[in-house]
Amino acid sequence: xxxxxxxxxxxxxxxxxxxxxxxxxxxxxxxxxxxxxxxxxxxxxxxxxxxxxxxxxxxxxxxxxxxxxxxxxxxxxxxxxxxxxxxxxxxxxxxxxxxxxxxxxxxxxxxxxxxxxxxxxxxxxxxxxxxxxxxxxxxxxxxxxxxxxxxxxxxxxxxxxxxxxxxxxxxxxxxx
Numbered sequence: 420x421x422x423x424x425x426x427x428x429x430x431x432x433x434x435x436x437x438x439x440x441x442x443x444x445x446x447x448x449x450x451x452x453x454x455x456x457x458x459x460x461x462x463x464x465x466x467x468x469x470x471x472x473x474x475x476x477x478x479x480x481x482x483x484x485x486x487x488x489x490x491x492x493x494x495x496x497x498x499x500x501x502x503x504x505x506x507x508x509x510x511x512x513x514x515x516x517x518x519x520x521x522x523x524x525x526x527x528x529x530x531x532x533x534x535x536x537x538x539x540x541x542x543x544x545x546x547x548x549x550x551x552x553x554x555x556x557x558x559x560x561x562x563x564x565x566x567x568x569x570x571x572x573x574x575x576x577x578x579x580x581x582x583x584x585x586x587x588x589x590x591x592x593x594x595x
Contacts, residue, residue: 426468429458429460429464429468430468430478432458432459432460433454433455433458433460433465433468433469433475434475435458436453436454436455436457436458437449437454437472437475437476438507439457440453440454440457441507441510441511441516442506442507442510445510445514446472446476446510446511446514446515446516446517447514447515447516449472450472451465451471451472454472454475473516473519476516476519476520477519477520477523491531491535492528492531492532492535492561492588494561494581494584494585494588495577495578495581497528497565497581497584498565498568498577498578498580498581498584499577499578499581501565501569501573502569502573502577505569505572505573508566508569509569509570512570517566521562521563521566524562524565525555525558525559525562526558528557528558528561528562529551529554529555529557529558529559532554532557532558532588532592533550533551533554536550536554536592550592553591553592554591554592556591557587557588557591557592560587560591561584561587561588564580564583564584564587565580565584568580
C-alpha cells in the first residue's frame with residue numbers, strides 16, 4: 420500500500436472516529452485521546468496530520484472538494500450534503516464545534532464568491548474592499564440560513580433552499 424493511500428485511510432479512520440464520538444458524547448467532551456483510541460492510531464500519527472480536534476473537524480468536511488471543483492458555489496450540494504448529515508449537525512448544535520464549522524463554512528463560501536467574481540470586480544482598492552464585505556455578508560447570510568434550516572429539521576427541500584440562497588447571493592453581490 421503506498422503512503423498516499425495509507426494517509427487517506429488514516430484520515431478516514433480519524434474522521435469516522437470523530438463523527439462517532441460527536442454522536443456519542445458531544446463535540447466539547449471529546450479529547451484527542453478519545454479520537455486516537457477510537458481510530459486505533461498513535462498520538463504521533465494524529466499530530467502528523469492535524470494540530471488538534473478542531474482541525475480534524477474542518478479538515479474532513481466532504482463538500483470542500485465539491486466546492487473547490489465547482490465553477491460557482493454549489494449551493495444545491497451544500498444544502499443536500501448537510502441535510503444528509505443532519506444527525507451529526509444536530510449533535511454539534513450548541514457546541515464550540517458548531518461555531519468552528521459555521522466560521523469555516525462562511526470563510527470557504529466567501530472566498531469562493533470572491534474568486535468567482537474576481538474578473539468582474541472593480542479595480543479600485545475601495546471597490547474591491549466593498550465587494551469583499553458584500554461577499555462576506557452573502558456567505559454569512561447563506562450559512563446562517565443553512566444552519567437555521569437544519570436546526571428546524573430541514574423540512575423544506577434542499578433544492579428550494581438552494582434557490583433561496585442563490586437569490587440572496589445574487590442580490591448581495593450584484594455590482595453597483
